[in-house]
Amino acid sequence: MHDDHDTDHSQTDLTTNPEDNTNNGDIDIETDILQLTGEELESTYPNNRYFGQVHENFEIPAREEQTVPAEDVLPPKIARNLEFDPWSHQAEALQVLDRGDNVCVATSTSSGKTLVYGLHIARQYLEDPKTRSLIVYPTKALSRDQEQELNEFLRNTLGLDISVGVYDGDTKSEEKSRIRDECNVVITNFVGLNQYLESHHLWADFHSNCSLVVIDEAHMWTGLGGMHVAWILRRAQRIIDYYGGDPQYVLTTATIGNPAEHALALTGEPAAVVDEDGSPRGIRHLVFWDPPMSGDDGLTDDIDSPALSKRPATVEAPEVWAHMCQKNVQSLLFCDSRKLTELSVDRAKRFISDPENRYQGRPDFASYHAGHGKQSRRGTEYQLKDGQLDGVSTTSALEVGINIGGVDGTVLMGYPGSRQSFWQRIGRSGRGTRDALSVFVPSHSTLDQYILQHPEYVLEEDHESAVVDLDNNPVYLQQLNCAAQELPLTRDDAENFGGEERLERAVEYGRRKGDLEGSLEGGVMYAHRDRPQDEISLYSSGGNTFDVRLAGDGSIDHQPIGRDRAYRDYHEGATVLHQGEQYQVVELREDIPQPYISLEKANVSYYTQSQGQVNIYDTVVEDSREVGPFTLNWGYGTVSVHYSTYLKREIGSGDVLELGNETGVPPLEMRTQLCWAETPNNIERAMLNKHSEYHNPECINLPPRLHGYLGGIHAVEHAMIAVSPLELKVDGGDIGGLATNRLPGNPDKSGWFIYDGIEGGLGFSRSIYEHFEDVAQRAHDLIVDCSCGRDEGCPACTMDDRCGNDNRPLYSPAAADVLEHLLADQDVDDLEEHLPETDSEVHPVDDQRPPASIS
Secondary structure, eight states, rough: OOOOOOSSSTTTTTTSOTTTSSSSOOTTTTTTSSSSSSHHHHHHHHHTTTOOEEEEEEOOOBBBOBBBOHHHOOOOHHHHHOOOOOHHHHHHHHHHHHTTHHHHEOOOSSSOHHHHHHHHHHHHHHHOTTOEEEEESSSSSHHHHHHHHHHIIIIIIIIIOOOEEEHHHHSHHHHHHHHHOOOOOEEEEHHHHHOOOOGGGHHHHHHHEEEEEEEETGGGOOOHHHHHHHHHHHHHHHHHHHHOOOOEEEEEEEOOOOOOHHHHHHHOOOOOOEEEOOOBBBEEEEEEEEOSSTTSSSSSOOOGGGGOOOHHHHHHHHHHHHHHTTTTEEEEEOOOOHHHHHHHHHHHHHHHHHHOOOOOOOOOEEEEEEGGHHHOOOOOOHHHTTTTOEEEEEEEHHHHHHHOOOOOEEEEEEEOOHHHHHHHHHSSSOOOOOOOEOOOOOSSHHHHHHHHOOOOHHHTTTTOOOOOOOOOOOHHHHHHHHOOOOOOBBBGGGGGOOOHHHHHHHHHHHHHHHHHEETTEEEEESSSSSSSGGGGOOTOSSSSSEEEETTTTTTOOOEEEHHHHHHHHSTTOOOETTEEEEEEEEEEEEESSEEEEEEOOOSEEEEEEEEEEEEEEEEEEEEEEEEEEEEEEEEEEEEEEEEEEEEEEETTTTOOEEEEEOOOOOOOOEEEEEEEEEEOHHHHHHHHTTTTOOOOOOTTSSSSGHHHHHHHHHHHHHHHHHHGTTTTTGGGEEEEEESSSSBBTTOOOOEEEEEEEEETTSSEEEEHHHHHHHHHHHHHHHHHOTTOOOOTTTTTTOOOOTTTTOOOOOOOHHHHHHHHHHOOSSSGGGGGGGGOOOOOGGGGGSSSSOOEEOO
């Protein structure tokens, strides 16, 4: 049964004995022992290929299970049929639900979170056979997998006449009415739920008997998607209330830093958090494997550019994976794209067959991704589970929802972007109490290198906090139109729709625009005949959205996207990775009522990245505080971004292949949320003077004596954006920045901005504002600890692929100084030795503060 997309433990196949941790009846004791530890990985690696790559080798101890007698938390009929005792966190969650409260289960991968709501559905049914439950999964594929698992568990294992059905866009028309009318449990996704609320009269019986709403994988819903999901859930609760239902909420989530806050943001209802994990775990060997320098002997002559001379993870990781498989450690290799899964199999085979490596025998490898088709994927799953395959290279497809048996090893080709995903992927090996070997092979990206140098980040510290901000007005107005179309809005809705003042303002705005009619006293209704639900995209904040279609006669399952994302990532010539498949944009059309983007399948060896030039103006301060001697602001501003050019990078190495390709899109202007730091004048003057000797000859439009300081705050801005995903569940691509010598509204000050790259904002800049010291400290550590040793930095510390100024100027020594003053690691009194006697020593007399902004 599904849990955090991991299904292979004693409580997954809920017909097995919990003490049977072999996962497969024909596995004997000898093969059940891990064949390769972290130390043995190092000692057995071919001598001609090992150059000290083991950076760190950790042994995470085993953990014994903690159980509670089934009869203590379940009715006798269920307890008798269950045949095993729940783990302690499952029992605790069931007790919370038994009190009538909501629960958020935030425990590790393979900890049986799905069993919580499966058992609660069962005991609710025993009390009232008419009870109905709604389960919302993040994907259609996961919904189908879980329909089968839940039906098997509830009907066959527990012997209850409970029916489970999937209701989504793939459900046949003749099945839909049966599922609405008969199924005790309805499974869907949020894209579907948004649509089905409009036809609530067809679901009257379901809503009136709805006693449970489950949000599975709740940690996935952050940022823009999280905003939409939060309002969709409020719309759903409003309709359920209308028909007399009274559901509890169960949220399951990977470990995040703020589960209670996140549950409240999504549902509007408080939830008790259960996060003390009672599931068992074997010993895990975790190796941080640093790729060697390029060259046959593992070294390089390019001592001036060490940052660019390491072997790519895309080459190194398949070889580590191949070695583990050859040593009888059945392993998964996680890759970022379908193309890389195929390339990795080829590289692994070449590595094993190289006579210099002296391997005996040839492991069987296969790739796995959604492009293979359902029958092919099921065949690979069976062969992996049955032991016929030694290794599978996969996209995130095997991170989710599929029973793959007793895999003993995992290799991560690069950091997947969050601790939650890091642990979820390596958690695919070592089922139950089995030991496991996991290897992290970092790329040379900023996050990867930070984690390589700071392994305690994934091992010891709190997890990232999920960000859901309901202040985005474009999203709010879209969702309010849907709510008004579904049921008339009244003052009774104010509590769940932003409060009375916000609701009144929104209704007045909607009336003036012609979208709404009526009053909150008598009922506000949607004024048009169309369906506003059709305009909702979980990936757009409103305004004109672009349909994404496939060129020719084919079709593609792709959500509409907003203009900001279209201009940045879907301009003509861009490559797009969708569900692991590679496409190229052949047309972007917006001079018509319904703008669209046309894609065609591609098989190219590069990916594209746009570069934007940024201007910020009309800033409004909503909140302000002091950080050391600096003033930090948060508020709103108008950001103009022109994604005028893009570059092409090789998929395997990340090397730049082409520069200066034109996107053809106009500037994008958005009103969004941002935070910005104001540098105190004395620190600015000292930094200008101290670093005045540095200059970049390519920055001909900047006064040379400004290159050091401006390069410093430019590097700070880059580094803070780069490390922000270490504190928050954010995508660095949804955040932008600007360093400037003249702050808008305060031209006598310099500083740097971090802004949300979506109209109306995402809440990311607000969270960075609240966690500014933590993000700044990580940025400082990133810059100071980077092994590149270059004043201009490198792609692992201060360089950003999307920089509109082509990473010029960047100056790490000034960046470190600025951050140390901000964090109060340097005494302001120490500035005296660097302060100039007069400002004319820093600025030309006739131009005290020349305008200079770099993004």
